[in-house]
Amino acid sequence: MDDPRRVLIIGGGIAGMSAAISLREAGLTVDLCDQDPHWRVYGAGITITGPTLRAMGRLGILDAVLERGYTADGIDIRSAEGQTLFQIDTRSAALGAIPSAGGILRPVLHNILSERLLALEPKIMLGVTVEDINRDGPLAGVRFSNGSSARYDLVVAADGIYSRTRQQMFPRAPKPRYAGQMCWRLMMERHPDISRRTFFLGGPAKVGLNPIAPDQMYMFYLEAQGEPVWRDEANQHEVLRELLQGYGGVLKEIAEGLNAQSSIICRPLETVLAGENWVRSNTVLIGDAAHATTPQLASGAGMGIEDGLVLGEEMARHAHVPRALESFMRRRYDRCKLVVDSSLEISRLEREQAAPKAQTAVVEKALAALSEEF
Numbered sequence: 076m077d078d079p080r081r082v083l084i085i086g087g088g089i090a091g092m093s094a095a096i097s098l099r100e101a102g103l104t105v106d107l108c109d110q111d112p113h114w115r116v117y118g119a120g121i122t123i124t125g126p127t128l129r130a131m132g133r134l135g136i137l138d139a140v141l142e143r144g145y146t147a148d149g150i151d152i153r154s155a156e157g158q159t160l161f162q163i164d165t166r167s168a169a170l171g172a173i174p175s176a177g178g179i180l181r182p183v184l185h186n187i188l189s190e191r192l193l194a195l196e197p198k199i200m201l202g203v204t205v206e207d208i209n210r211d212g213p214l215a216g217v218r219f220s221n222g223s224s225a226r227y228d229l230v231v232a233a234d235g236i237y238s239r240t241r242q243q244m245f246p247r248a249p250k251p252r253y254a255g256q257m258c259w260r261l262m263m264e265r266h267p268d269i270s271r272r273t274f275f276l277g278g279p280a281k282v283g284l285n286p287i288a289p290d291q292m293y294m295f296y297l298e299a300q301g302e303p304v305w306r307d308e309a310n311q312h313e314v315l316r317e318l319l320q321g322y323g324g325v326l327k328e329i330a331e332g333l334n335a336q337s338s339i340i341c342r343p344l345e346t347v348l349a350g351e352n353w354v355r356s357n358t359v360l361i362g363d364a365a366h367a368t369t370p371q372l373a374s375g376a377g378m379g380i381e382d383g384l385v386l387g388e389e390m391a392r393h394a395h396v397p398r399a400l401e402s403f404m405r406r407r408y409d410r411c412k413l414v415v416d417s418s419l420e421i422s423r424l425e426r427e428q429a430a431p432k433a434q435t436a437v438v439e440k441a442l443a444a445l446s447e448e449f
Contacts, residue, residue: 078101078104079104080228081105081106081227081228082105083105083108083205083227083230084098084107084231085108085205085231085233085234086108086232086233086362087189087199088109088233088235088362089379089380090363090379090382090383091109092107092188092383093380094231094233095195095197095383096191096387097383097384097386098390099192100195101390103390106200106225107199109200109201109203111201113201114189114199114201116185117182118181118182119180119181120178120262120293121376122176122178122272122285123177123373123377124373124442125165125173125174125175125442125446126381126449127376128146128170128173130381130384134384136188139190140177140179140187141177143183143187144177144179144183144287145177145179145286145288145291146176147174147270147271147272148176149163149165149272150438151274152273152435153324154276154277155278155279155322155326156322157322157324157325160277161432163435163439169447176271178272178286178292180288184376202221203219203220204220205217205219205239205240206218208358214226214357215227215228215229215356215357217230228396229359229400230357230358230359231361231386233362234364235363235364236251236364238363240358241349241364241365248349248350249347249350251345253303253343254345254346254369255299257304257341258296258297258341258370259296259340260293260294260339260340260341261295261333261337261338262338263292263293263294263329263332263338264291265290265292268325270286271286272284272286275322276434276435277428278322279321279428280299281296282296282297282322283295294326295370297344298318303343304343311339312333312335315330315333315337315341316330316331345367346367346369346418347366347367348365348412349365353404354400354401354404357396357397357400359403361379361383361386365411366378366411366415368415369418371418371421371422372417372438374414378410381449386399389406410445410449413441417438417441421434
């Protein structure tokens with residue numbers, strides 16, 4: 076029998092869609108609103124860990140991700156000159172036969188999730204924002220930007236690192252802060268020498284290459300800067316070419332091939348952890364609204380997907396919404412804090428140009444912990 080409870084999800088990104096899928100599968104009525112009237116997503120490729128692939132399996136999208144993305148076990152660690160130093164084995168018995176690493180284009184993942192969600196027939200409201208949330212008896216009264224209003228048993232805020240819901244409902248929560256690095260991302264054809272995630276350590280900055288499809292990969296370059304730096308996009312290829320000077324092997328080839336048509340994005344890395352409790356009454360923060368992380372563990376999207384899965388499981392298990400949210404927080408806080416804290420520790424080591432083994436030790440420890448069931 077369908078659950079009569081009604082849920083509003085604010086934000087149609089990875090975390091929001093994951094929650095909507097999980098809650099619809101639990102039988103709840105789901106409305107989802109997103110401020111973009113076209114429900115678009117921007118960005119380059121993203122890395123996927125084994126634990127995230129496992130979560131995708133539970134969400135029902137793993138086969139599509141394996142078909143349209145790229146997976147390969149392990150991480151190659153190379154010197155700045157391009158010589159292989161050592162390898163990290165990312166496999167874990169806890170993951171079973173699930174691949175332990177991979178990548179996918181962010182727009183491709185968006186399409187996979189939206190197709191899965193739409194098949195479950197939620198109500199989608201595009202170009203709509205939430206103007207106000209108020210307690211309305213046992214429910215949350217919500218007023219929308221289109222002039223309509225509704226009452227919900229649960230409101231799920233998945234509206235990103237700059238969450239308006241967090242600002243309204245959690246005014247004392249920490250604000251996003253700059254993490255000391257600018258992240259350059261470059262999309263390109265996959266180089267035949269790159270068959271899995273590859274890090275170049277020991278140079279001025281950490282550089283990585285990751286396949287996201289059989290014929291595509293992306294590069295990231297983590298530039299240490301005390302404050303965010305904004306540069307003319309028309310000249311970004313020249314700046315990135317200069318930053319890559321001194322790197323050898325594949326990176327030298329990439330630097331030499333940069334031009335004005337190169338697909339480059341450069342953004343400051345920011346992070347936020349919204350305290351120890353992401354619940355106010357029957358409103359809960361998930362994903363980047365609650366725990367935005369820097370990308371060192373490639374687990375930001377994964378934590379958002381897990382949030383959605385756990386929320387659906389707890390709402391199915393508990394008829395009382397506050398009890399479901401209490402259980403949700405018990406299962407999510409420590410795990411998400413581990414990702415945020417470990418990522419920032421790796422970032423610190425990168426900025427200090429610590430030895431490659433010191434940097435990768437934190438990665439290995441955190442990935443081992445995340446491989447355990449959540």
